[in-house]
Amino acid sequence: MPELPDVEIFNRLVLxxxxxxxxxxxxxxxxxILQGISSDAxxxxxxxxxxxxxxxxxxxxxxxxxxGALAMHFGMNGSLxxxxxxxxxxxxxxxxxxxxxxxxxxxxxxxRLGGVGICESVEGSVNELGLGPDVLDPGFDxxxxxxxxxxxKRDVKAVLMDQQLMAGLGxxxxxxxxxxxxxxxxxxARNLRSEAVARLFRAMRKTLNAAIEYGAGSERGVDQLPKxxxxxxxxxxxxxxxxxxxxxxxxxxxxxGYYCPHCQQK
DNA sequence: TTAAGTGTTGCTCT
DNA sequence: AAGAGCAACACTTA
Numbered sequence: 034m035p036e037l038p039d040v041e042i043f044n045r046l047v048l049x050x051x052x053x054x055x056x057x058x059x060x061x062x063x064x065x066i067l068q069g070i071s072s073d074a075x076x077x078x079x080x081x082x083x084x085x086x087x088x089x090x091x092x093x094x095x096x097x098x099x100x101g102a103l104a105m106h107f108g109m110n111g112s113l114x115x116x117x118x119x120x121x122x123x124x125x126x127x128x129x130x131x132x133x134x135x136x137x138x139x140x141x142x143x144x145r146l147g148g149v150g151i152c153e154s155v156e157g158s159v160n161e162l163g164l165g166p167d168v169l170d171p172g173f174d175x176x177x178x179x180x181x182x183x184x185x186k187r188d189v190k191a192v193l194m195d196q197q198l199m200a201g202l203g204x205x206x207x208x209x210x211x212x213x214x215x216x217x218x219x220x221x222a223r224n225l226r227s228e229a230v231a232r233l234f235r236a237m238r239k240t241l242n243a244a245i246e247y248g249a250g251s252e253r254g255v256d257q258l259p260k261x262x263x264x265x266x267x268x269x270x271x272x273x274x275x276x277x278x279x280x281x282x283x284x285x286x287x288x289x290g291y292y293c294p295h296c297q298q299k
Numbered sequence: 300t301t302a303a304g305t306g307t308t309g310c311t312c313t
Numbered sequence: 314a315a316g317a318g319c320a321a322c323a324c325t326t327a
Contacts, residue, residue, distance in 0.1 A: 036305065065322095092306075109305045110325080125324085144323045146306060187316070196307085205305060268327090269303095286318055289303080303327085313317080 035107035037168065037201035038244035040092050043105075043113040047087035047096055047138070050115050054132045056082045063127040066142055068104075068150035078151055079103070079130065088155050090167050091200025095155045104158055108146025114139045168201040169241055178234045185222025189233075190290055192222040202237070204288045205267065206244070210237045211292065212263040217299040218283065218290050267291045 035043075059079035061072040070078070079098075086097040094113070096103040105113070114123050118135030128140040128149055140149060152158035165181070166173040181199060185192035192198060193207040202210065211218050214236035216229060225233070240262075247258050258264065261274050271280045273293035281294040 039305085106306085108307075108322085111306095142323095143325075144306095146322060191316090194306095203305060287320085288306095301327100304325090306322105308321090309319105311317100311319085313315100 035092060035109075035111060036203040036206045037089075037092060037241055038206070038248055039112075040089050040094055040107065041169075041245050042248045043094055043107075044087050044089040046113060046115055047084065047094075050136075051084045051096075051130075051132075051138055052086060054084050054136075056080065056084065056130050057133040058131040060129045060131065061127070062129065063145070065145050066127040066140070066148040068148040070151055075128075075149075075151065084130075090155065090159050091164050091196055092203070093158075093162070093164070093200075095152070095158065097155075101151055101153045102155060102158070103149060104152045105140060105149045106147035108142060108148075109144055111140070111142035111144075111147050114141055163197050165195070165197055165199040168199050168237060173199070175231060175234050178237075179227065179230050182222045182225060182230055182233075187222060188219045188285075189216060189222045189225060190218035191285075193237075201241070204290065205264065206241065208267060208290050208292065209244075209263050210240050212297060213240050213261070215296050217297045218292050220299055263291065263293075 056079050059076045061067065061075055064072045067075060082098045084096055085099060088095045088097060092106065094105045116122060116137040116139050122129060123139050123141050125141050125143040126139040127142050130138040166177065182192060190207050190211060193202045193210065194204065210233065214233040216233060243259050263274060266272055266274055266280060269282065271291065272278065273280060273296055276293065276295050278293055278295040280291045283290050
């Protein structure tokens with residue numbers, strides 16, 4: 034689940050339900066997800082802290098405290114869940130923040146890919162991680178996007194997914210964005226014409242924002258997604274929502290990408 | 300029962 | 314040196 038739209042939903046969850054709250058207690062139930070800090074140190078560091086705000090960069094979430102931030106990554110299937118007072122703790126909760134009124138915030142991560150840690154600043158952490166600009170940052174414009182693609186010797190899909198070049202897109206949404214822009218995933222990035230690059234940029238913005246809006250409604254009905262989304266068909270035997278052609282699958286570096294061989298030509 | 304899977308890291312081979 | 318491929322991480326679902 035957690036690519037940019039999912040992490041943005043977590044970001045809004047913290048902003049809407051946790052901002053301003055004091056952390057009465059932090060409980061680490063699985064030290065295996067801690068990055069660069071011990072259970073005791075993290076619990077002491079968070080006790081008495083206050084959640085001031087929240088920020089997202091690519092697939093990373095930063096819960097801003099009075100000093101520094103709690104940095105989170107969700108790996109393949111992690112999530113953040115608000116637990117109302119008296120509510121049951123979700124399975125695979127690895128870290129829980131308890132607020133003084135009994136409500137809580139659970140960091141859930143079944144596979145333990147990803148983790149949490151403390152950082153001094155978002156900027157410093159983003160630098161350490163070597164992340165490129167967030168793809169939805171207003172400052173990340175067509176010019177910046179074009180410059181990155183122009184230097185890409187790899188397939189456009191590989192470039193879109195390279196977090197060091199630009200942060201936020203993973204396997205699922207790179208497929209979705211390429212489908213919306215009607216571009217073949219195996220075209221070499223720097224060979225794209227400027228018209229195609231502009232189309233891709235617009236599709237990226239539009240698609241990600243639509244996915245966030247869909248998730249933000251918290252209604253999980255697939256019918257809420259735009260009808261031309263590839264996502265619900267993105268599996269073996271799936272069909273193009275636009276022309277009905279059977280989807281093609283390409284395995285590259287262990288990941289499977291899906292595309293419509295009719296709509297997305299080289 | 301087996302295989303595939305949303306991400307990242309680190310290693311090897313070219 | 315850059316890029317591709319793969320295994321590992323732990324667990325769910327088709």
